[in-house]
Amino acid sequence: MTKTALARTTLLLVILAVSFSSWATAQTEAASAFRSERINALVLVVVFSTVILIYTRWARLGKKLFIRKINGLDEVEEAVGRATEMGRAVLFIPGIQEIDNIQTIAGISILGRVARITARYETPLRVPVPYPMVLAAGQEVVEQAYIAEGKADSYNKDIVRYVAGEQFAFTATVNGMMMRERPATNIYMGAFYAESLLLAETGNAAGSIQIAGTAEAAQLPFFIAACDYTLMGEELYAASAYLSHEPLLLGGLKGQDWIKVVLVTAIVVGVALVSLGWGDWYISIFQSV
Amino acid sequence: MRTTVPIIIAFLSGLVMVLAFFFNPEKSTIGRFEPEVLSWVTIVGGFTLLLGVVSIVRVNYGAVQRRSPNWGYKLATVISVFVMALPAMLPTRWSPLFGTGPGSIYDWLFNYVDAPMMSTMFAMLAFYIASAAFRAFRARNAEATLLLVTATLVMLWRVPMGEALLQNIHHDLPGLINTYIMGGANMAVQRGIIIGAALGAAAMSLRIMLGIERTYMGH
Numbered sequence: 001m002t003k004t005a006l007a008r009t010t011l012l013l014v015i016l017a018v019s020f021s022s023w024a025t026a027q028t029e030a031a032s033a034f035r036s037e038r039i040n041a042l043v044l045v046v047v048f049s050t051v052i053l054i055y056t057r058w059a060r061l062g063k064k065l066f067i068r069k070i071n072g073l074d075e076v077e078e079a080v081g082r083a084t085e086m087g088r089a090v091l092f093i094p095g096i097q098e099i100d101n102i103q104t105i106a107g108i109s110i111l112g113r114v115a116r117i118t119a120r121y122e123t124p125l126r127v128p129v130p131y132p133m134v135l136a137a138g139q140e141v142v143e144q145a146y147i148a149e150g151k152a153d154s155y156n157k158d159i160v161r162y163v164a165g166e167q168f169a170f171t172a173t174v175n176g177m178m179m180r181e182r183p184a185t186n187i188y189m190g191a192f193y194a195e196s197l198l199l200a201e202t203g204n205a206a207g208s209i210q211i212a213g214t215a216e217a218a219q220l221p222f223f224i225a226a227c228d229y230t231l232m233g234e235e236l237y238a239a240s241a242y243l244s245h246e247p248l249l250l251g252g253l254k255g256q257d258w259i260k261v262v263l264v265t266a267i268v269v270g271v272a273l274v275s276l277g278w279g280d281w282y283i284s285i286f287q288s289v
Numbered sequence: 290m291r292t293t294v295p296i297i298i299a300f301l302s303g304l305v306m307v308l309a310f311f312f313n314p315e316k317s318t319i320g321r322f323e324p325e326v327l328s329w330v331t332i333v334g335g336f337t338l339l340l341g342v343v344s345i346v347r348v349n350y351g352a353v354q355r356r357s358p359n360w361g362y363k364l365a366t367v368i369s370v371f372v373m374a375l376p377a378m379l380p381t382r383w384s385p386l387f388g389t390g391p392g393s394i395y396d397w398l399f400n401y402v403d404a405p406m407m408s409t410m411f412a413m414l415a416f417y418i419a420s421a422a423f424r425a426f427r428a429r430n431a432e433a434t435l436l437l438v439t440a441t442l443v444m445l446w447r448v449p450m451g452e453a454l455l456q457n458i459h460h461d462l463p464g465l466i467n468t469y470i471m472g473g474a475n476m477a478v479q480r481g482i483i484i485g486a487a488l489g490a491a492a493m494s495l496r497i498m499l500g501i502e503r504t505y506m507g508h
Contacts (some may be wrong), residue, residue: 033317035310042311048488052495100330102490105497109504132341133334137505144507161348162341166403168410180359194414201417215486217479225425233482234489240504248501256492263484 040285047262052255059251067250072211072229073242076187079209080117083184089124090114091183093174093199095190095214096167099133102237103215107190108137109240110213114187115145119154126183127160130170135162171195175202188212188227189236192219200226213239292508296500302326303498345370373398442466 059065083090092114094107111127118125127142129135138160146155163173175198178186186203188196188210196212196219203210204226212223213231223230231239234256241249270286273279309323349363357363377395381388389395426441428434445451446466455462496502 033313033320035313038311045307048491049495052492053499056501098330098334102493105505106493109502112504112507131334132337132339132344135340135344136337141505141507148507158344158348158351162344165341166407168407169403172406172410176362194411197417197421198410198414201421215482215490217482217486220482221425222421225421233486237486237489237493240502244504249496249504252492252496252501256488259488260485263488 040287048255048259051258052252055255055258056248056251059247059254062247065247065250065254067238067242067253070231070235070238070242072213072231072235073239075209075211075229076114076243077117079185079187079211080114080121080123082209083118084121084123086184088184089126089181090118090185090187091174091178091181091203091208092125092127092187093190094127094129094134094138095188095192096130096170096195097191098131099137101191103191104134106237106240107213108134108141110187110189110243111138112141112145113240113243115142115159116149119146119149119151122151122154125159126177126181128163128170128174128177129160130163130165130167132162135160167193167195171198174199178202178206178208182206183208186210188214188223189231189239190214191216192223197222197226203227292503292506295506296503300498300500303494342370342374373403439470443470 055065080090092111094111095101095104097104099105099108115125117123125142127138129138139157142159143155146152164170177183178199179202183206186199186208188199189212192199192214193216196214196216200210200212200223210227211229211231212227213236214220214223215233215236217233220230220232238253241253266286270279270282273282305319305322305326308319309321312320314320314323346367349366352363353360353367373395376387376393377389379387381390381393385392386394422440426433426437428437442455443466445455446463452463455466459465493502497505
């Protein structure tokens with residue numbers, strides 16, 4: 001499928017989605033179970049899902065997809081190598097949120113890739129977690145990574161350990177680990193809040209190489225100030241696909257980029273229309289409840 | 290089987306949550322699924338709490354038995370877990386010190402030990418911010434100098450004395466900082482990151498729902 005064909009398909013989908021939304025609004029006004037005020041979100045979900053699926057299909061068919069370089073992720077292997085040379089551990093923190101947070105799932109996915117590298121080099125790995133469900137998921141992922149690398153005997157259940165459920169109790173425990181064990185590499189991937197700087201500054205003081213990634217915009221400046229590499233926002237979600245080099249996962253990233261182009265265009269058009277005083281109808285399309 | 294069943298569960302759970310967003314909870318069955326599914330997450334989380342207790346005891350008690358370095362702290366951790374948890378689980382009809390109500394052992398430990406320790410940790414953030422800011426704001430090149438100047442202006446604007454000082458330089462300077470730095474450059478960058486992150490989260494959710502992304506299961 002060429003880019004023109006993709007554009008045509010997307011246009012067709014938008015027309016279909018808008019037609020469906022008009023039909024659905026008419027149908028559901030009587031029933032009123034359907035929240036017609038959210039129809040714009042439904043249109044976006046349909047278009048977004050379709051574009052991602054089209055790119056995933058392309059990737060399945062073997063089309064070459066270019067993904068830009070993410071320095072922080074390229075450094076992961078080197079950072080683990082440094083820990084191996086120094087005979088010290090790698091500390092991985094998959095955020096401080098529960099497993100139902102998508103950032104935690106992204107962190108756990110990256111943990112699987114990091115665990116494969118530490119298993120390969122036989123580098124000690126420490127993964128403190130703040131919730132039992134994250135503990136269970138983390139243990140499963142790390143065990144599978146060690147098995148995949150043929151190092152099942154090196155796997156230890158206590159690599160991933162529950163330390164504390166309270167935010168600052170967790171921070172105090174991890175800071176203590178950093179100062180006592182002096183891990184060579186600290187990797188923070190997931191949702192972080194006020195503890196982000198407490199962790200990253202302690203790691204910095206301990207002389208560790210630090211790689212962080214979060215989608216919490218308010219915490220990014222702290223990680224940028226205290227870490228060697230920082231993955232910002234969407235890079236966190238792209239990390240597992242980037243590290244795995246699996247075409248199917250990379251296809252999803254390309255689709256996501258394409259939607260970003262659509263949204264940027266929509267924002268530019270909106271700014272122009274509002275500046276000219278013709279934007280009320282345009283704003284109402286995007287407003288949701 | 291180990292892969293297929295979790296993928297089916299992930300797909301159905303994700304689909305229910307997406308559909309529930311579009312239906313009124315008072316007037317449709319699917320709309321009522323969302324709080325139901327979230328309740329189940331809490332219930333499953335309650336069961337897994339035991340895993341956490343087992344993990345914390347095994348790691349720390351093992352270190353105490355081996356007399357590994359700093360074993361005293363590990364012993365304090367194990368004792369704290371049980372001192373906090375056991376009286377909270379005992380029925381209040383045995384003694385007013387049990388349970389989690391006012392006057393109980395749990396309540397006393399929480400208010401006079403746990404909360405002050407957490408406040409202390411949070412208060413230490415001020416010193417960490419100072420050291421991180423010192424490193425980040427060093428004027429090593431043009432970009433870092435720009436950051437230093439901008440940050441100095443914003444920090445001054447954020448405190449009453451600094452705001453008064455800026456107003457002395459130019460009466461509209463605090464307003465200009467608010468409009469062009471915080472509401473302009475800063476807001477635009479933050480929104481860019483937030484939109485990108487939201488798209489990334491949506492794309493990852495879709496990959497998980499459709500079973501394309503299986504890395505969270507160790508595959």
